[in-house]
Amino acid sequence: MTAIKHALQRDIFTPNDERLLSIVNVCKAGKKKKNCFLCATVTTERPVQVKVVKVKKSDKGDFYKRQIAWALRDLAVVDAKDAIKENPEFDLHFEKIYKWVASSTAEKNAFISCIWKLNQRYLRKKIDFVNVSSQLLEELPKVTEESVPSGENQSVTGGDEEAVDEYQELNAREEQDIEIIMEGCEYAISNAEAFAERLSRELQVLDGANIQSIMASEKQVNILMKLLDEALQEVDQIEFKLSSYEEMLQSVKEQMDQISESNHLIHLSNTNNVKLLSEIEFLVNHMDLAKGHIKALQEGDLASSRGIEACTNAADALLQCMNVALRPGHDMLLAVKQQQQRFSDLREHFARRLASHLNNVFVQQGHDQSSTLAQHSIELTLPNHHPFHRDLLRYAKLMEWLKSTDYGKYEGLTKNYMDYLSRLYEREIKDFFEVAKIKMTGTTKESKKFGQRRLSLMATLPRKESAVKQETESLHGSSGKLTGSTSSLNKLSVQSSGNRRSQSSSLLDMGNMSTSDLDVADRTKFDKIFEQVLSELEPLCLAEQDFISKFFKLQQHQSMPGTTEADDLDGGTSSRQHNSGTPLPVSSEKDMIRQMMTKIFRCIEPELNNLIALGDKIDSFNSLYMLVKMSHHVWTAQNVDPASFLSTTLGNVLVTVKRNFDKCISNQIRQMEEVKISKKSKVGILPFVAEFEEFAGLAESIFKNAERRGDLDKAYTKLIRGVFVNVEKVANESQKTPRDVVMMENFHHIFATLSRLKISCLEAEKKEAKQKYTDHLQSYVIYSLGQPLEKLNHFFEGVEARVAQGIREEEVSYQLAFNKQELRKVIKEYPGKEVKKGLDNLYKKVDKHLCEEENLLQVVWHSMQDEFIRQYKHFEGLIARCYPGSGVTMEFTIQDILDYCSSIAQSH
Numbered sequence: 001m002t003a004i005k006h007a008l009q010r011d012i013f014t015p016n017d018e019r020l021l022s023i024v025n026v027c028k029a030g031k032k033k034k035n036c037f038l039c040a041t042v043t044t045e046r047p048v049q050v051k052v053v054k055v056k057k058s059d060k061g062d063f064y065k066r067q068i069a070w071a072l073r074d075l076a077v078v079d080a081k082d083a084i085k086e087n088p089e090f091d092l093h094f095e096k097i098y099k100w101v102a103s104s105t106a107e108k109n110a111f112i113s114c115i116w117k118l119n120q121r122y123l124r125k126k127i128d129f130v131n132v133s134s135q136l137l138e139e140l141p142k143v144t145e146e147s148v149p150s151g152e153n154q155s156v157t158g159g160d161e162e163a164v165d166e167y168q169e170l171n172a173r174e175e176q177d178i179e180i181i182m183e184g185c186e187y188a189i190s191n192a193e194a195f196a197e198r199l200s201r202e203l204q205v206l207d208g209a210n211i212q213s214i215m216a217s218e219k220q221v222n223i224l225m226k227l228l229d230e231a232l233q234e235v236d237q238i239e240f241k242l243s244s245y246e247e248m249l250q251s252v253k254e255q256m257d258q259i260s261e262s263n264h265l266i267h268l269s270n271t272n273n274v275k276l277l278s279e280i281e282f283l284v285n286h287m288d289l290a291k292g293h294i295k296a297l298q299e300g301d302l303a304s305s306r307g308i309e310a311c312t313n314a315a316d317a318l319l320q321c322m323n324v325a326l327r328p329g330h331d332m333l334l335a336v337k338q339q340q341q342r343f344s345d346l347r348e349h350f351a352r353r354l355a356s357h358l359n360n361v362f363v364q365q366g367h368d369q370s371s372t373l374a375q376h377s378i379e380l381t382l383p384n385h386h387p388f389h390r391d392l393l394r395y396a397k398l399m400e401w402l403k404s405t406d407y408g409k410y411e412g413l414t415k416n417y418m419d420y421l422s423r424l425y426e427r428e429i430k431d432f433f434e435v436a437k438i439k440m441t442g443t444t445k446e447s448k449k450f451g452q453r454r455l456s457l458m459a460t461l462p463r464k465e466s467a468v469k470q471e472t473e474s475l476h477g478s479s480g481k482l483t484g485s486t487s488s489l490n491k492l493s494v495q496s497s498g499n500r501r502s503q504s505s506s507l508l509d510m511g512n513m514s515t516s517d518l519d520v521a522d523r524t525k526f527d528k529i530f531e532q533v534l535s536e537l538e539p540l541c542l543a544e545q546d547f548i549s550k551f552f553k554l555q556q557h558q559s560m561p562g563t564t565e566a567d568d569l570d571g572g573t574s575s576r577q578h579n580s581g582t583p584l585p586v587s588s589e590k591d592m593i594r595q596m597m598t599k600i601f602r603c604i605e606p607e608l609n610n611l612i613a614l615g616d617k618i619d620s621f622n623s624l625y626m627l628v629k630m631s632h633h634v635w636t637a638q639n640v641d642p643a644s645f646l647s648t649t650l651g652n653v654l655v656t657v658k659r660n661f662d663k664c665i666s667n668q669i670r671q672m673e674e675v676k677i678s679k680k681s682k683v684g685i686l687p688f689v690a691e692f693e694e695f696a697g698l699a700e701s702i703f704k705n706a707e708r709r710g711d712l713d714k715a716y717t718k719l720i721r722g723v724f725v726n727v728e729k730v731a732n733e734s735q736k737t738p739r740d741v742v743m744m745e746n747f748h749h750i751f752a753t754l755s756r757l758k759i760s761c762l763e764a765e766k767k768e769a770k771q772k773y774t775d776h777l778q779s780y781v782i783y784s785l786g787q788p789l790e791k792l793n794h795f796f797e798g799v800e801a802r803v804a805q806g807i808r809e810e811e812v813s814y815q816l817a818f819n820k821q822e823l824r825k826v827i828k829e830y831p832g833k834e835v836k837k838g839l840d841n842l843y844k845k846v847d848k849h850l851c852e853e854e855n856l857l858q859v860v861w862h863s864m865q866d867e868f869i870r871q872y873k874h875f876e877g878l879i880a881r882c883y884p885g886s887g888v889t890m891e892f893t894i895q896d897i898l899d900y901c902s903s904i905a906q907s908h
Contacts, residue, residue, distance in 0.1 A: 013053075022110060038054055076128065077129075088104060296314035315350065383428055440529055541646045554593050601645065631708040684853060740783060747776065748777075784842065846861065
């Protein structure tokens with residue numbers, strides 16, 4: 001490295017009047033290694049310029065060339081990457097960041113040290129040195145000597161230091177003196193040797209004068225020494241006098257020490273007396289309970305408001321006295337122990353009195369509320385517990401005191417309250433639900449009476465109607481009823497043929513209408529009763545929960561002492577019973593509120609489930625009403641507190657309601673699959689199609705603006721798929737009614753229902769129903785119409801076959817089998833009278849196939865008319881193209897066809 005440095009100095013920097021101070025062998029980081037040298041240089045002329053020069057070896061030879069140079073004043077940051085570990089990488093931040101990797105850490109440290117020293121000496125702007133050891137910057141020469149090998153130390157670092165120290169800048173006074181001297185010697189610039197010789201002679205003259213001056217001052221030195229001897233004698237005399245004075249003061253000092261010690265003892269005694277008085281005042285002020293408080297705790301009236309207030313204040317005062325923070329040593333005093341024992345006795349006595357009184361209040365509440373049950377059993381309302389809660393809340397502060405002082409009695413009161421109140425609420429809630437069930441079942445009794453009246457009405461019907469009824473029942477087979485209040489008479493009216501227009505039909509319609517109205521009335525009444533039940537239960541639970549949190553001081557969501565299991569709250573004997581002083585911890589007070597509510601209202605969930613089962617038994621469609629109402633109340637409860645007892649209980653009941661709803665949907669699908677059809681009777685609108693219409697109409701009215709619309713949409717999807725599949729199944733099994741008629745009528749009914757109800761989730765099914773209706777209408781028209789002009793149709797099929805074989809249309813008339821005479825012969829076989837007769841027979845056939853409920857006869861007849869006209873125009877076109885100028889035409893026109901169709905429709 002020394003040889004390279006000398007070579008670079010000689011070849012590159014000396015010609016540019018620069019001196020090389022430090023050198024480091026580097027390559028760029030992250031790329032293919034191409035070595036170069038970074039050099040720190042200074043100019044030999046003033047003003048001194050410091051540079052960092054990049055030198056690279058030439059590609060054409062072994063000589064080096066100068067590639068780029070940066071002024072040191074442009075250097076902003078030197079980043080050594082790591083101040084602790086050895087790392088050869090470093091960054092120089094000029095106008096951009098240059099990343100380098102040195103050949104060794106020692107070279108990097110020497111180069112950075114040189115940069116730091118040049119910055120300290122020449123630059124006004126300080127460079128930031130990042131991740132550089134402070135020891136390296138503070139003890140530069142030492143670090144350099146330790147880091148650099150001995151061979152390079154002298155050549156690189158030592159040379160740099162000498163080169164830097166060679167030049168020292170003159171101060172202003174030195175510059176001024178040199179300028180004066182040089183002005184006195186005009187040839188100072190032209191002849192430097194003569195100037196230096198002159199300065200040497202003047203320096204010798206000054207040295208001689210200084211020696212003579214020193215020799216002349218020897219006499220004065222002797223005089224000074226004599227004066228110093230006299231001063232020493234005076235000092236000895238003063239020291240003797242000071243010693244005598246010190247002996248006299250020693251006795252005075254001893255006396256003062258005795259006085260000081262006596263004063264210290266007096267001060268210590270006074271301090272002890274003050275502290276003792278302070279301790280006595282502290283104990284008296286904090287551990288003395290007023291006689292009035294003691295009397296209130298022992299004999300206070302817990303029934304009156306004034307007595308409760310006095311007992312509350314006395315209990316708070318007692319708690320403050322018991323919880324006072326005693327200072328060290330206080331607990332060893334006999335008086336303190338006696339006072340603490342007295343406080344404990346007072347606490348135990350008052351806690352027993354309070355617990356006994358509150359237990360009596362709980363029992364009395366049960367008796368008082370029982371007297372009001374008969375009054376509320378008539379109406380669908382629950383008794384109001386607000387007066388009882390209001391009276392008990394007067395003891396809330398005493399309960400808080402009992403909770404903090406005697407948790408065992410507090411827990412006992414909690415269990416007793418739950419026991420008494422659970423029995424009371426159980427009686428009230430069961431009576432309440434009995435009233436609700438009576439009101440619900442009363443509706444069903446009216447339905448049964450009306451059903452008996454309908455059966456007597458059916459007995460008056462003619463035998464023909466009874467026969468039709470039997471056929472209809474055989475069509476339904478074992479499909480059963482979708483709901484508990486849907487009558488078989490309703491199904492009979494849906495599937496009856498269009499030929500029944502007698503008095504019995506009107507009687508059936510009257511009975512059907514009354515049954516439907518009764519179903520709506522029953523369901524509406526059930527909905528109101530169920531809503532009233534939930535509306536009564538919700539404020540009851542919320543009021544009780546609010547009272548529990550305030551009375552038992554459980555509103556704070558924090559850990560508290562208590563039991564860890566619900567069994568302990570239920571009063572069961574646990575193997576982990578504990579003393580009142582060491583209660584077991586529970587998860588939180590919020591959990592304790594929920595456990596208390598669960599114990600008190602343990603009968604709500606089974607009673608609700610029984611009521612739901614009864615409603616579902618009365619009418620399975622009631623599950624729709626219950627799902628909407630229950631979802632709304634669960635949503636409301638969860639917005640208030642998602643983890644509350646009410647929210648959890650209603651959520652569990654909602655699961656049961658949802659299960660019943662799913663069961664209702666599954667039963668309807670199963671009933672669709674079990675439908676059987678009769679081989680002798682006409683099908684018409686299938687019962688499950690009409691029942692889906694009833695279900696959808698009812699569901700849309702119930703679920704309007706409901707929270708659980710998604711459940712209904714899923715049910716719709718399942719039902720409509722079942723309807724589609726089973727309509728097609730029944731159509732395939734039908735023998736008397738054509739398949740296309742069954743599909744056309746039922747899908748037309750489905751499309752009409754979906755269009756009227758505008759159910760957004762069934763838009764795709766609505767389009768599918770419309771497409772199926774259109775396809776089967778067209779199929780039925782083509783199948784029924786067939787080929788009304790059969791011979792003419794065969795004739796023109798032969799004409800089209802000849803044209804397809806390559807014969808030109810105008811040359812077909814020259815064919816023997818298809819000449820004009822043959823055409824006229826075929827046309828004469830279809831006069832207008834025959835055509836009208838054929839259309840009349842077709843109309844009767846269609847009328848026989850279709851049912852009256854959908855009223856599709858005119859639609860089908862119009863489609864057949866259009867299809868017939870299309871065939872007519874097709875024949876006319878073939879005649880015009882293949883027999884031009886022949887004058888051959890059909891014996892009836894399009895207008896004749898329209899007249900025939902119109903007169904046939906009007907005649908029927």
